[in-house]
Amino acid sequence: MTDARHTPIYIRAAAALGPQGDYQTAQRRVLQADPAPLELAALTRAIVGQSLRQASHFVELAVVGAQVCLQRLGQPTYTVTPVYLGTGLAEVNKTTALFEQVLPPGAGLASPFDFINAANNMAAFYVARRAQFSARNLTVTEEEFSFEWALKLALGDLRHAGFEQALVGGVDESSRPRADHLRRISLRADQPMGEGSAWLYLTKDPTDAVGEVLCVEQLAMAPGMSFGDWAQTVATCVARFGERNAPLHLLPGFRLTLGDIHALLTRLPRATLTDYLSYCGCYHTAAAFGIGMQFDEPAAPVARYFHVNRDATGRTLVIGVRRGSVAAQAG
Numbered sequence: 001m002t003d004a005r006h007t008p009i010y011i012r013a014a015a016a017l018g019p020q021g022d023y024q025t026a027q028r029r030v031l032q033a034d035p036a037p038l039e040l041a042a043l044t045r046a047i048v049g050q051s052l053r054q055a056s057h058f059v060e061l062a063v064v065g066a067q068v069c070l071q072r073l074g075q076p077t078y079t080v081t082p083v084y085l086g087t088g089l090a091e092v093n094k095t096t097a098l099f100e101q102v103l104p105p106g107a108g109l110a111s112p113f114d115f116i117n118a119a120n121n122m123a124a125f126y127v128a129r130r131a132q133f134s135a136r137n138l139t140v141t142e143e144e145f146s147f148e149w150a151l152k153l154a155l156g157d158l159r160h161a162g163f164e165q166a167l168v169g170g171v172d173e174s175s176r177p178r179a180d181h182l183r184r185i186s187l188r189a190d191q192p193m194g195e196g197s198a199w200l201y202l203t204k205d206p207t208d209a210v211g212e213v214l215c216v217e218q219l220a221m222a223p224g225m226s227f228g229d230w231a232q233t234v235a236t237c238v239a240r241f242g243e244r245n246a247p248l249h250l251l252p253g254f255r256l257t258l259g260d261i262h263a264l265l266t267r268l269p270r271a272t273l274t275d276y277l278s279y280c281g282c283y284h285t286a287a288a289f290g291i292g293m294q295f296d297e298p299a300a301p302v303a304r305y306f307h308v309n310r311d312a313t314g315r316t317l318v319i320g321v322r323r324g325s326v327a328a329q330a331g
Contacts, residue, residue: 013200014198014210015065017196034178035192059122081166185284200292238318241320247304248270
């Protein structure tokens with residue numbers, strides 16, 4: 001009998017929508033500063049086929065990114081597909097507007113649509129409804145690791161709860177001015193704030209897969225662990241998924257310092273640094289963008305990508321994926 005804990009989970013489709021409205025390689029541009037506010041109305045009509053009346057910017061981000069992913073499947077989706085949406089901040093702008101309406105000095109009645117949009121699970125609901133999914137839809141929030149835990153939950157349900165496929169995403173929006181946004185997320189002066197919506201369509205069936213999830217692991221770090229020992233623990237995790245003729249790429253999360261990155265590359269001499277944050281900026285679920293954009297080109301060569309991030313407490317999570325068809329991997 002196959003151990004469900006080791007059931008392979010494949011990536012059938014992926015997409016990453018960035019803060020400049022980019023979702024294809026040719027559209028991506030390196031950020032020189034905080035990106036300008038993104039107007040999504042026209043892109044929503046182009047991708048979704050209609051406007052989302054009274055939907056918030058956050059909801060539009062989620063739905064457009066999910067629809068790009070689902071359209072890349074090239075085949076009908078199953079209605080019994082659960083949705084797992086990871087978000088660090090969820091609905092920022094509409095929630096702020098709601099409080100401004102009901103609290104002094106402008107205390108009054110709240111806009112009904114602002115009230116509805118401020119519900120934490122509204123974006124996941126819109127994603128599921130637009131895709132005509134009838135299974136569960138969940139919103140997961142765990143600060144910088146919101147996407148990681150959404151992905152981990154989806155993997156567990158695929159392996160143990162009887163689901164055959166799942167849609168997993170990471171979505172966060174920015175707010176302005178920057179000074180106000182930095183009350184919600186701590187960034188260095190040289191780190192542009194960002195936003196995005198990135199999704200993976202996962203399945204247990206390897207047919208037409210464009211990749212595979214290798215791992216989502218929280219690493220055990222002893223209190224007071226040295227800088228070098230931390231890097232070696234990460235490198236040991238990555239090495240467990242080594243394979244011949246598959247290039248290795250390191251995707252550093254926005255909490256890693258230059259010293260962290262140098263230490264990892266020293267212990268992973270075959271790894272190539274892939275700086276995805278230059279395209280999306282920094283936000284809680286940027287890891288989803290970093291993973292999703294590696295699948296922009298479906299016929300790209302086989303490669304492995306490991307996203308590494310840690311928070312202020314030292315918690316470190318690693319996402320590992322392999323890009324490439326199952327047939328190419330076998331070859």
